[in-house]
Structures are given as C-alpha cells and as structure tokens.
Amino acid sequence: MTKKRIYIVIVVAILGIFIVAQGRWFTGENSVFSRDTQSNVFQEITILKNKNEDLKNEIENLDSILQQLKNQNSALEAIEEEIEKYKKLNGEFPIFGSGVSLTIDAQLTTPWVIDLINEFFNSGVQAVSINGIRITNNTAGFDTLPHGQILLNGSILPSPYIFDVIGEPSLIVDVLELPGGILDRLERAFPGMIIDTEIREIIQMDKI
Amino acid sequence: MKKGFIFIFLGVGLIVGVLLVRQLVSGTPIDEIFPVDELQAKEDLFKDFLDEQGYLQSRIVSLREQIETAESEIEVQSEIASISFLDDLKKDVGLSEISGKGVEILLDDSPFALREGSEVSDIDLVQAADIRDIVNILYAANVQAISVNNQRIIATSPISSVGTTILINNAHTAPPFTISAVGDKDLILQRLQNDSLLVSVFERASKNELVFQVSVKEWVSIPIYNGDFKVNYLNLIN
Numbered sequence: 001m002t003k004k005r006i007y008i009v010i011v012v013a014i015l016g017i018f019i020v021a022q023g024r025w026f027t028g029e030n031s032v033f034s035r036d037t038q039s040n041v042f043q044e045i046t047i048l049k050n051k052n053e054d055l056k057n058e059i060e061n062l063d064s065i066l067q068q069l070k071n072q073n074s075a076l077e078a079i080e081e082e083i084e085k086y087k088k089l090n091g092e093f094p095i096f097g098s099g100v101s102l103t104i105d106a107q108l109t110t111p112w113v114i115d116l117i118n119e120f121f122n123s124g125v126q127a128v129s130i131n132g133i134r135i136t137n138n139t140a141g142f143d144t145l146p147h148g149q150i151l152l153n154g155s156i157l158p159s160p161y162i163f164d165v166i167g168e169p170s171l172i173v174d175v176l177e178l179p180g181g182i183l184d185r186l187e188r189a190f191p192g193m194i195i196d197t198e199i200r201e202i203i204q205m206d207k208i
Numbered sequence: 209m210k211k212g213f214i215f216i217f218l219g220v221g222l223i224v225g226v227l228l229v230r231q232l233v234s235g236t237p238i239d240e241i242f243p244v245d246e247l248q249a250k251e252d253l254f255k256d257f258l259d260e261q262g263y264l265q266s267r268i269v270s271l272r273e274q275i276e277t278a279e280s281e282i283e284v285q286s287e288i289a290s291i292s293f294l295d296d297l298k299k300d301v302g303l304s305e306i307s308g309k310g311v312e313i314l315l316d317d318s319p320f321a322l323r324e325g326s327e328v329s330d331i332d333l334v335q336a337a338d339i340r341d342i343v344n345i346l347y348a349a350n351v352q353a354i355s356v357n358n359q360r361i362i363a364t365s366p367i368s369s370v371g372t373t374i375l376i377n378n379a380h381t382a383p384p385f386t387i388s389a390v391g392d393k394d395l396i397l398q399r400l401q402n403d404s405l406l407v408s409v410f411e412r413a414s415k416n417e418l419v420f421q422v423s424v425k426e427w428v429s430i431p432i433y434n435g436d437f438k439v440n441y442l443n444l445i446n
Contacts, residue, residue, distance in 0.1 A: 004213055011220050018227050044370045045250075048257040051378040055264035058436035062271035069278040079279065079290055086297035088442040097441040114344050115337065122366035122378075126441045137300055137363045141347025144405070166441050204445070 091136030095127060096204045097166035100173060105160040106193035110144045112186060116163065119182040123175035125167030127205055131157050134205045169199040258380055265434040272303060272432060302362040302433035306353035308390045310428035311397065313342060316384035316419035332417040334383050336369035338409050342387055343367065345406070349399045351391030353430035357381050360433040377435045393424045
C-alpha cells in the first residue's frame with residue numbers, strides 16, 4: 001500500500017468517527033427540543049419544593065377546618081367556608097377575578113388547545129374558560145369533528161379562540177411568553193397566527 | 209493523481225470543518241457534564257422531596273377523611289341541611305372516592321428505552337402529551353373519575369414534563385402509567401380504539417416503541433384528590 005493510500009484511509013477513518021459522533025449528537029439534540037420543556041435539574045427541584053410548600057399550606061388550612069368543626073360554636077362557620085370554597089370550583093356558580101384574556105386567531109387543533117390549557121393550570125391559574133365555556137370536572141373533554149373543528153360540551157368552538165384565565169396576571173403572562181414556551185411553539189405550528197394578550201382587572205365566568 | 213489527492217483532502221477538510229462549526233455553535237446542553245457526585249446529590253435531594261411529598265399527600269387525605277367524619281357527626285346531631293349540599297360539592301371537585309365499572313390503560317416506555325443518560329430518545333418514552341391526550345379522550349367519553357398511578361385527575365390537574373420526568377398535579381410520577389377511569393366501558397373503548405384520536409400512541413405502539421394496553425374492569429376505584437386547592441383569586445357573583 002502506498003503512503004498516499006494510507007493517508008486516505010486515516011483521513012476517511014477520522015471522518016467516519018466525526019460523522020458517527022455528530023449523528024449521535026443530533027439525535028440527542030432532537031430529543032431535548034421536541035419535549036415540552038428542556039431538562040433542568042434546578043427546575044425539577046424548584047417545582048417539587050413549591051409543590052411541597054403548597055401541600056403544607058393545604059394541611060394548615062385543613063387542620064384549621066378540623067379544629068373549627070370540633071368546636072360547636074365555629075362548626076357552622078367552617079361548613080359555610082367550605083361550601084363557599086367548593087362553589088368557586090365546581091363550575092355551577094358564576095365567578096369573577098383578575099387575570100388574562102388571550103385571543104388566538106388561527107385554526108387551532110384539539111391537542112394544541114389541550115396543551116395550552118394544561119400550560120395555564122401548570123402556571124397556577126385558578127379558572128380557565130374557552131369561548132365562554134369554563135373548564136371544570138363537569139365539562140366534557142375536547143372532541144375533534146371530521147372537518148377538524150373542535151367540539152366542547154356539545155358546542156363547536158369557532159376561531160378566534162378566547163381563553164379567559166383567572167389568576168396572578170403577571171405570572172400568567174410571564175409563563176406564556178417564555179422563550180420556547182407555549183406561545184412560541186404555537187406560533188411555529190400556526191404561522192400567521194394572531195395573538196392578543198390582555199391583562200384584565202375583572203374576568204367573569206358564567207356557570208356551565 | 210496528485211491533483212486528485214489534493215481534492216480529496218480539500219473535500220474531507222471542508223466536511224470536517226462544517227461538522228466542527230456545527231458542533232461549536234450548538235447551544236444544546238451536553239447530557240453527561242455532571243460529575244457523579246452532583247448526580248448523586250440531585251438524586252438524594254429528589255428522594256428527600258418525594259418522600260416529603262408522599263407524607264404530605266397522605267396527611268391531606270387523612271385530614272379530609274377526618275373532616276368528613278366530623279361533618280357526618282354534625283349532620284347526625286343537628287340535621288344541618290347544608291352538609292348534604294357540601295357533600296355534593298365535594299363530589300364535583302374530586303373529593304369523593306368513586307368506584308364502579310370502567311377501564312384500565314397501561315402506558316409504558318418501550319422495554320429498551322432509557323429515561324436517563326445520553327441515549328435518551330423521545331420516541332420510545334411515554335410523554336406527558338400522551339397522557340394528556342388519553343385523559344382528554346376519557347373526559348370526552350363522559351367518565352365519572354380518572355386517576356393516573358393512583359393520583360386523582362381533576363380538571364385543573366397539570367400533566368407536564370420537565371426533561372424526561374413526568375409531573376402530574378406537579379408531583380413526580382414514574383412509568384409504567386396506569387390510567388384508570390370509571391364510566392361507560394363501551395363508550396370509552398370506542399373512543400380509545402379510534403386511532404385517529406391517538407395517532408402518535410398507536411403508531412409507536414405498533415412499532416413496539418410504546419406499551420399501550422386497554423383492559424375492561426368490573427371494578428375500578430379512584431381515590432380522592434390529594435393535592436391543594438387555591439381559590440384566592442376567585443370570587444362568587446352573588
């Protein structure tokens with residue numbers, strides 16, 4: 001074998017190693033970016049820490065209710081407080097509060113609507129409605145009709161989609177507008193989509 | 209021959225250069241940059257938080273049971289009509305155990321899949337979106353209650369992922385995922401067997417990249433919600 005051929009073999013071998021390494025790198029890159037969010041140790045720990053704080057607060061609240069119930073004078077008051085709390089949640093009573101109104105003008109598909117609503121609840125919002133229909137345990141799931149329209153509780157949801165959200169407004173906007181967040185992904189999936197985000201002092205939701 | 213040899217080297221050099229530049233400009237984090245002790249510290253911290261979370265959730269369930277008992281006693285003693293209204297409200301928000309006929313869905317990663325390390329690939333892992341889609345289909349089939357790995361799902365339950373970790377109600381949940389639902393089994397099956405509603409799941413299951421099994425159950429029990437409720441931004445319109 002001549003010297004030149006040996007050089008060629010060495011160079012081709014090095015190139016092969018590079019191509020294989022690069023291919024594996026690209027595979028890893030795809031897997032990282034195609035998921036909901038990028039893996040981040042600190043984010044995972046922060047979520048767990050915050051969740052545990054919320055659970056501790058709930059325990060304090062439940063402990064307080066239990067003490068009130070054990071006392072004849074305060075039992076009725078505790079029951080009334082519980083009733084008021086769950087009336088706010090079950091969707092059969094109209095509610096209001098501050099929050100954000102997000103209008104999306106695009107032909108969204110069911111999975112994207114599910115993802116967006118999930119993102120709202122993930123950011124700690126307390127109530128969500130889409131085109132006036134509040135999402136509660138008594139709301140049926142989203143269905144897709146043959147022509148791609150979205151059906152919720154027997155109503156076809158037309159575009160523009162209006163998502164009314166009650167919760168901490170600045171937090172909701174921050175989460176929505178995160179680089180690589182849900183709105184970024186929606187804009188990539190639906191080029192030309194028109195989004196309008198409005199912080200509102202009062203958002204009203206009717207009973208379902 | 210000499211000229212051809214130079215062209216080969218130029219071509220190879222160019223390709224290597226392109227690959228190197230691509231590598232250098234990529235912002236992708238390298239999976240295995242954490243030293244072993246940092247990974248161990250992460251796992252330890254995780255375990256501590258998860259142990260605490262398990263304890264807190266069981267404490268919440270226990271307190272809700274005690275409240276339920278206390279309220280029943282008050283109802284018996286004083287016949288307060290509002291207690292039965294309160295019970296209905298609790299049922300609506302997921303604070304009553306629901307049992308009956310239904311289905312159980314097993315969703316698992318491919319047997320060859322890895323959730324940790326540099327070889328992680330999304331294709332053969334259960335993703336949060338898969339669970340969200342199935343939960344939505346179950347809601348659309350008008351089920352009475354849903355749980356994932358014994359964690360009650362309510363309308364406000366976020367199902368999300370951070371990297372390869374899946375969080376349900378912001379609590380860490382690991383595969384295999386058992387999704388249980390109480391409801392009309394025929395209607396549920398009709399929906400779940402419609403591959404146009406779960407395109408990605410059916411496609412990956414057919415290639416053994418995902419385990420997806422549905423079984424009808426005569427008895428399914430869904431526990432009460434063990435998380436917190438926040439209502440400080442909500443006001444009733446009287």
